[in-house]
Structures are given as C-alpha cells and as structure tokens.
Amino acid sequence: MVQILSGAVSLGLLWAVMTIGVYITYRILNIADLTVEGSITMGASIAAITMLNGTDPYVSLFLALLGGMAAGLATGLLITRFKIPPLLSGILTMIALYSINLRIMGTSNLSLLKKKDFSEMNTVYTPFESLGLDRNEAAIVVGLLVVATLVAILYWFFGTEIGCAIRATGNNPNMVRAQGINTDTTVILGLVLSNGLVAISGGLIAQSQRFADIQMGTGSIVIGLASVIIGEVLFGKNGFLRRLISLALGAVTYRVIIALVLKMGMPANDLKLFTAITVAAALALPVFKEYLITLKKSARAGE
Amino acid sequence: MLIVSGLYKTFNAGTVNQKEALKNLSLHVEKGDFVTVIGGNGAGKSTLLNCIAGVYPPDQGCIIIDGTNVTRLPEHKRAPVMGRVFQDPMMGTASDMGIEENLALAYRRGQRRGLKWGITSRERELYRTLLKTLDLGLEDRLSTKVGLLSGGQRQALTLLMAVLKKPKLLLLDEHTAALDPKTAEKVLVLTDHLVKEYDLTTLMVTHNMRDAIRHGNRLIMMHDGRIILDIKGEEKKKLTVEALINRFGRASGEDFAFDRALLS
Ligand SMILES: Nc1ncnc2c1ncn2[C@@H]1O[C@H](COP(=O)(O)OP(=O)(O)O)[C@@H](O)[C@H]1O
Ligand SMILES: [Mg+2]
Numbered sequence: 001m002v003q004i005l006s007g008a009v010s011l012g013l014l015w016a017v018m019t020i021g022v023y024i025t026y027r028i029l030n031i032a033d034l035t036v037e038g039s040i041t042m043g044a045s046i047a048a049i050t051m052l053n054g055t056d057p058y059v060s061l062f063l064a065l066l067g068g069m070a071a072g073l074a075t076g077l078l079i080t081r082f083k084i085p086p087l088l089s090g091i092l093t094m095i096a097l098y099s100i101n102l103r104i105m106g107t108s109n110l111s112l113l114k115k116k117d118f119s120e121m122n123t124v125y126t127p128f129e130s131l132g133l134d135r136n137e138a139a140i141v142v143g144l145l146v147v148a149t150l151v152a153i154l155y156w157f158f159g160t161e162i163g164c165a166i167r168a169t170g171n172n173p174n175m176v177r178a179q180g181i182n183t184d185t186t187v188i189l190g191l192v193l194s195n196g197l198v199a200i201s202g203g204l205i206a207q208s209q210r211f212a213d214i215q216m217g218t219g220s221i222v223i224g225l226a227s228v229i230i231g232e233v234l235f236g237k238n239g240f241l242r243r244l245i246s247l248a249l250g251a252v253t254y255r256v257i258i259a260l261v262l263k264m265g266m267p268a269n270d271l272k273l274f275t276a277i278t279v280a281a282a283l284a285l286p287v288f289k290e291y292l293i294t295l296k297k298s299a300r301a302g303e
Numbered sequence: 304m305l306i307v308s309g310l311y312k313t314f315n316a317g318t319v320n321q322k323e324a325l326k327n328l329s330l331h332v333e334k335g336d337f338v339t340v341i342g343g344n345g346a347g348k349s350t351l352l353n354c355i356a357g358v359y360p361p362d363q364g365c366i367i368i369d370g371t372n373v374t375r376l377p378e379h380k381r382a383p384v385m386g387r388v389f390q391d392p393m394m395g396t397a398s399d400m401g402i403e404e405n406l407a408l409a410y411r412r413g414q415r416r417g418l419k420w421g422i423t424s425r426e427r428e429l430y431r432t433l434l435k436t437l438d439l440g441l442e443d444r445l446s447t448k449v450g451l452l453s454g455g456q457r458q459a460l461t462l463l464m465a466v467l468k469k470p471k472l473l474l475l476d477e478h479t480a481a482l483d484p485k486t487a488e489k490v491l492v493l494t495d496h497l498v499k500e501y502d503l504t505t506l507m508v509t510h511n512m513r514d515a516i517r518h519g520n521r522l523i524m525m526h527d528g529r530i531i532l533d534i535k536g537e538e539k540k541k542l543t544v545e546a547l548i549n550r551f552g553r554a555s556g557e558d559f560a561f562d563r564a565l566l567s
Contacts, residue, residue, distance in 0.1 A: 157418075161411060164400075164421035168408055171397035178356070178395070179464075180382035180412040 001263075006136040008259035012252030013143025014208055015223065018201035019231070019251040020150060020244065022224030024194040028158075029187060030170035031079075034090030034221055038097025039071040039195040041217035043202025045104040048112060048212035057124045061203045067104075068199020069192045071097060076188030094217075101214055109213040112206070123207035139208045146204065150197065151244045158240060166190050198224075219272050222279055227251040229282040304504045305332040305355070305472060310364035312350055312528075324350040325361065326528035332506065332521075337498055339515040340508040342525035348508045349390075351525070352474045355506070357381045369471050383413025386465030386503075388458065388478040395461030398450030402441055402460060405449055406430045409464035433463060437493065455486035459493055466497045473498065475507040479514075491518065516542050526555045 018040055025033035043064035050060040071093055078089035102108065112121045128138035157163045168176045169186040176183050206212040231250020237243055258275075262268060312325040324347045332338055340348050354361045355368075357378040365374045373381050389395055396405050407422040407430075427445060434442040437459050441452075449457060458478055465473060475494065479487035495518060498505050509515050515522050522539055524532035524547075531554040534542060 159421055160418045161416035161421045162418060164404060164408060165416055168397040168400060168404075171399045172394070174389075174394055175397055176408070177378045178382055178385075178387050179408045180379050181408075181416070182377075182379045 003136070004259050004263060005256065006140065008255040009252055010136040010139035010143060010208070011205075012227075012255035013140060013147055013248065014201060014204045015227065015255065016143065016147050016201075016248040016251035017150060017204065018198045018220065019224050019227040019247045020147075020154065021194040021197035021201065022221065023228050023243075023247050024190055024197070026225060026228060028167055028170050029190040029194075031086040031187075031191075032090070032221075033075065033086065033191060033194065035071055035075040035093045035097075035191070035195055036090075036198045036224060037217040037220050038094040038101065039068040039198045039217075040202035040205075040220050041101045041212075041214060042067045042071055042097055042104070043199030044206035044212035044216055045101045045110075045202075045214075046199070047203030047206045048110040049105055051112060051121055051123075051207075052110065052115075057122060057126075057207060061124065061200055061207075064199045064203035065196045068202075069196040071199070072191035072193070072195030073188060075195070076191040079191075080184035080187055098214070105212060105214070108215075109211060112210040112212075120210055123210070124204070125208060135208070142204070146200075147248045151241070151248070154244060155241050162186075162189070219275070222272070222275050223254065226275055226279045226282070227254045229279065230254050230257075233282065304334040304336070304369055305330070305506075306365075306367040307331075307351075307355065308365055308367075310351070310354060310366070311362045312347075312354060312359075313362055316362075323528055325354065328364070328529060330523070330530060332504060334504055335502060336521055337503075337505045337519035338507070338521045338523060339519040340506060340523050340525060341510075341512060341515040346525040347528040348525055349476055350528075352387075352476050352506065352508060355472070356385055356387055356474055383468070384471040385474060386468070386470035386472070387474045388461045388465050388476070390477040390480050392454040392457040392461070392481055395464065396449045396457055399448060401446040402434070402449055402452075403427060403430055403445040405460065406433075406464060406467065409467045412468050433467075434460075437463065453486075455482050455490060458482065458490050462490065462493060462497060466501045466503065469501050469503070471504060473503045473505040473507075475505065477508050477510055480510055494518075512544050512547055516544065516547065522547075524551060524554070526551075531555055 018036065022036060025031045046064040046067045047060040050063050051057055055063070074096070075089045075093040078084045078092060079086050084092070112123070113119065114121055125135070125138040125142055128141050129135065133141065158167055165176060165181045166186045166189055169181070169183050169190070173183045176186065202216070205216070227250040228247060229250070230253050231246035232243075234253060235242070235246035235249050237246070258271065261274065262271075266274065307328060307330040310325050310328040311323075314320070314322045314324055328347070328351065340351070342348050353359060355366055357373065357376055357380075360375065365372060367373070368381070368384055387395070397408070403422055407426060410426060430445060431442045439456050439459060441456065441460065449460065452460065462478070478494075479490050482490060491514060494507070497503070505519070507519060520539060521535040522532070522542065523530050532550055
C-alpha cells in the first residue's frame with residue numbers, strides 16, 4: 001500500500017508540472033488547449049532520443065522545453081494570425097505533433113537503456129537514487145524541487161507587467177487592447193509558456209519511467225483538467241500562490257484517487273472513462289447547483 | 304485634434320445582411336472640444352467610435368489624431384492616445400482582477416511592458432488618492448475584484464482608467480445607458496468633472512437628448528451613417544429638446560417617428 005501511494009504521489013508531482021501548464025491556458029487564458037496532448041509526448045520523445053544520443057539528462061529536459069514552446073507557438077499563430085478557433089487550432093497542432101513525434105523518435109516507443117549492456121541510463125533521478133532513495137522517492141524529491149521552483153517563478157512572472165497583461169487577456173481581451181496591449185502577443189506567450197511546461201513534464205515522466213511512448217499523451221488534457229478542478233475544489237481558489245500550490249495538490253490527489261480505485265478492483269481499461277466522467281461531473285457542478293437552488297425556491301413558493 | 308474624413312464602413316458586404324453603417328462621414332474636432340453624439344438606434348454612432356479606436360478598419364477614408372494618420376494602425380497601437388468607456392460596464396475592466404491591478408494596466412498604457420512588477424507601492428498611493436475623488440469608498444478596497452463592484456462603480460473606475468494617462472481623445476459610447484437614472488447622473492457629473500480637470504477632447508455618445516444638450520460645447524446628430532446636424536457655440540448653449548426634434552425632422556426629411564425613448 002505504501003508502495004502504491006508513493007508511486008501515486010511521485011507520478012502526481014511529475015504530472016503537476018503539466019497541470020500547471022494546463023491551468024495557464026484553461027484558467028488564465030480561457031482557452032481549452034489540446035496542443036498539450038501532443039506536447040507532453042513531444043517532451044518525452046525529445047528527452048528520450050537526445051539522451052539515447054548521449055545528451056545530459058538536464059540538457060535533454062531543456063531541449064524538451066524548447067520543443068514544447070515551439071508547439072505552443074504553432075497553436076498561438078494558428079489562433080491569432082489565421083483566426084482559427086482555439087479548440088481547432090489545438091487539435092491541428094496535436095495531430096501534426098503525432099507525426100512529428102514519430103519522426104523525432106523514429107519509432108513508436110523508446111526505452112532509456114544503454115546500447116552497450118542494456119543497463120538503465122542515468123537520469124535526473126540518478127543522483128538521488130545513489131543517495132539510497134528508491135525510484136519513487138527520488139521522483140518525489142525531484143518532483144517537489146521542480147514544482148516548488150516553478151511555483152516560485154510563475155508567482156513572480158504573473159505579477160510582472162507582462163504577466164498581468166496575460167492574466168487580463170483571458171479575462172477581457174477588449175479591455176486589454178484598449179490599454180494598448182497586443183492580445184495576439186499575450187495569447188502566444190501564454191501558449192508558449194504552457195506547452196513548454198507540459199513538455200518538461202513529458203520529459204520528466206519519460207526519464208522516470210525509463211521509456212517514451214507515442215500514446216502517452218492521449219487523454220492527458222482530461223487528466224490535466226481533472227487535476228486543476230480537484231485542486232480548486234479541495235484546496236480553494238483564493239490567492240494566486242494558493243492556486244498554484246493547489247494545482248500540485250490536485251495532480252497528486254488525482255493520482256492517489258486513481259491508485260485507490262484501481263486497488264479496489266476497477267479494470268485499468270476503464271480509467272479514462274472514469275476520469276472523463278469525473279471531469280464532466282465537476283464541470284457540470286455549477287449547473288447542478290443552480291438547478292438545486294431553483295428547485296428549493298419553487299419548493300418554498302409551493303409551501 | 305481629430306480629423307475624420309470621407310469615412311465609409313459597410314458590414315457584411317455582398318450578403319443579404321449588407322449594412323452601410325457609415326456613408327462618407329467627415330468630422331473635425333478641435334482640441335478641448337466636448338462633442339455629444341446623438342442619433343437613433345443603428346445610426347452608426349458606435350461604428351464611428353470603433354473606427355476611430357481601430358476596433359476595425361474603415362473601408363475608405365482616413366482618421367488623423369493630433370497630426371498622426373492612424374487609419375491603418377491596429378487598435379492596441381492607437382490606445383496610448385485614447386481613453387474609452389463602453390456601454391456595457393463589463394467591457395472596460397478585467398473582472399477577475401483587483402481594482403488596483405486594473406488601474407495599473409491602464410497606468411502603463413503606451414509604455415513597453417516588461418518584467419518589472421505589474422504594480423508598485425508608489426502607484427497604490429496615487430490610486431488611493433484618485434479613487435477618493437470618486438467618493439465611492441473604493442479607496443479602501445484596492446485589492447477587491449472588479450467583478451464584485453456595481454455597474455456604476457465599474458463605470459466610474461473605467462472612466463478613471465480612461466483618463467489616467469491624460470489621453471488626447473476620450474471616447475464614451477453610451478457609458479451611462481446601462482445604469483439606473485441616479486447612478487447615470489452621478490457618472491455624468493464625474494465625466495464633466497474629469498473632462499474639465501484633465502482638459503480632454505471628448506466624444507460622448509448618448510441616447511438621451513437632454514444629456515446631449517446639457518453636456519459639452521458641441522452636439523452632432525447622426526442618422527443613417529451620416530452626420531445630419533452639427534450644432535456648436537452659442538447655438539448649442541441655447542438648444543432645447545423641441546428645437547432639436549424640429550431640426551432633426553427638417554434635416555433627415557423624415558417624419559419624426561424617431562425613438563421617443565430618446566426623450567426619456
Ligand atoms: N460588427 C457588426 N457586424 C455587422 N453589422 C454591424 C456591426 N456593428 C454594427 N453593425 C450594424 O451597423 C449599423 C450601425 O450600428 P451602430 O454603429 O452600432 O449603431 P448605433 O451605435 O448608432 O446604435 C447597425 O445597423 C448595426 O446593425
Ligand atoms: Mg451603439
């Protein structure tokens with residue numbers, strides 16, 4: 001059980017990076033960006049192939065970041081320059097990335113094994129593992145370090161002039177333009193930042209699992225949204241710092257819930273159905289609430 | 304200060320919904336003028352203001368602000384010389400952001416935005432002082448989300464944001480239409496006060512004839528994409544609602560069935 005939980009927590013922390021990326025587009029920019037399904041795989045692909053070619057694991061994460069940012073830029077240009085609706089723009093980049101990721105890897109999955117003796121390659125987790133931590137513990141330490149650093153950086157960034165402009169863009173683009181800000185630029189910046197983070201997450205996951213797979217992004221947007229919503233519901237939305245931390249907690253909680261329902265005997269193949277229903281229910285919550293309120297009112301009126 | 308010449312704007316050209324919203328419209332506004340703009344629904348008032356602000360480009364004609372031809376400039380590049388308040392109180396502010404954050408966005412209009420803090424403590428003092436003059440108690444609620452304010456409070460704040468950088472042109476598009484009469488009156492008084500204090504060149508669209516007559520030093524009436532009346536100076540000062548209705552009838556050649564609502 002402890003093993004299962006530590007596995008869930010470590011996975012949750014690595015996916016927390018992706019969740020923060022989803023939060024930037026979904027909540028801050030007010031765009032449901034499907035690019036992430038491709039950019040998370042892209043991050044994993046780039047990290048895996050560069051490491052297999054001898055690149056340092058940290059550098060490979062940096063290259064993954066650049067790849068993700070490029071994917072975000074592509075979607076951003078489709079939305080702003082070509083006026084393609086955001087949802088469709090994201091789908092287009094996502095589909096394109098499927099082919100691109102296959103080209104990057106040259107195959108549909110890669111294992112991070114040394115060519116010589118098929119032993120495991122060094123990753124960003126290796127230094128912590130050599131301190132005597134097991135795999136999950138090492139991933140938890142790295143995950144915590146990365147998430148804490150990102151939360152600090154993003155807390156600062158969204159308080160700067162550019163960050164404020166991006167936040168306002170998702171809120172009211174008309175007003176933002178009236179204040180002399182180019183909303184094309186702020187939308188692109190947000191997408192670039194978001195997909196960069198998602199790709200780092202993909203790279204971290206690939207290094208942790210010691211493989212990259214072309215399918216790993218499928219359904220990731222829903223996992224990201226589920227994590228965002230769980231974080232908001234359980235840990236609140238007051239204050240930006242708190243929201244950022246709640247994203248990480250949401251991602252971890254999601255993984256723990258999944259681990260528990262699997263343990264209780266739900267077939268793994270039903271996972272995506274379970275997640276989709278959870279997210280749909282959470283998103284429908286306001287409607288249910290309203291319905292209940294009117295129901296109560298009419299009940300009172302009928303008395 | 305503002306020269307609009309030969310402006311044409313057609314929406315949905317070539318479809319059954321084709322609508323010529325502006326037809327060869329020209330207008331010169333002097334520095335310091337406060338022009339009220341009146342006209343029936345669909346006369347093209349908002350289209351005129353939106354063309355000036357660069358929300359969309361005109362089909363023909365040109366717009367010159369303080370000697371600069373801005374006709375082809377995108378909206379965000381014209382914004383530095385313009386302050387705008389819209390009919391919908393939701394339009395002018397970012398509702399999920401605080402009062403001070405909204406003011407800070409407006410305070411940086413026309414400046415390069417970088418990685419400096421989005422708001423400084425010195426600014427906060429300035430905002431507090433300015434908000435105090437609104438007399439709405441907002442000076443003690445700097446970090447309150449704008450979404451929690453009433454329509455009137457939001458319009459007052461939007462007005463303050465619009466004038467904060469002393470724009471060359473203030474564009475008000477029925478900015479009191481969504482407010483109850485008492486609040487509308489308050490916002491109009493504030494408008495007059497700010498226009499005087501900052502010595503602004505102003506275009507104010509209103510649906511209310513009396514307001515159009517009471518405010519400003521010049522009144523233009525639009526009808527069917529054109530300016531059909533332009534009243535200024537002494538004549539404007541002496542203007543009455545009845546005289547305005549009569550002149551509308553003569554100028555438009557139409558029987559005066561024109562929105563009685565305008566009189567309300
Ligand atoms: N974005 C638009 N698309 C299509 N038609 C529009 C648009 N904006 C305005 N119109 C049309 O142009 C005409 C003038 O509109 P508008 O300038 O909003 O009038 P006013 O502000 O004087 O009531 C109206 O017939 C309106 O339906
Ligand atoms: Mg209008």
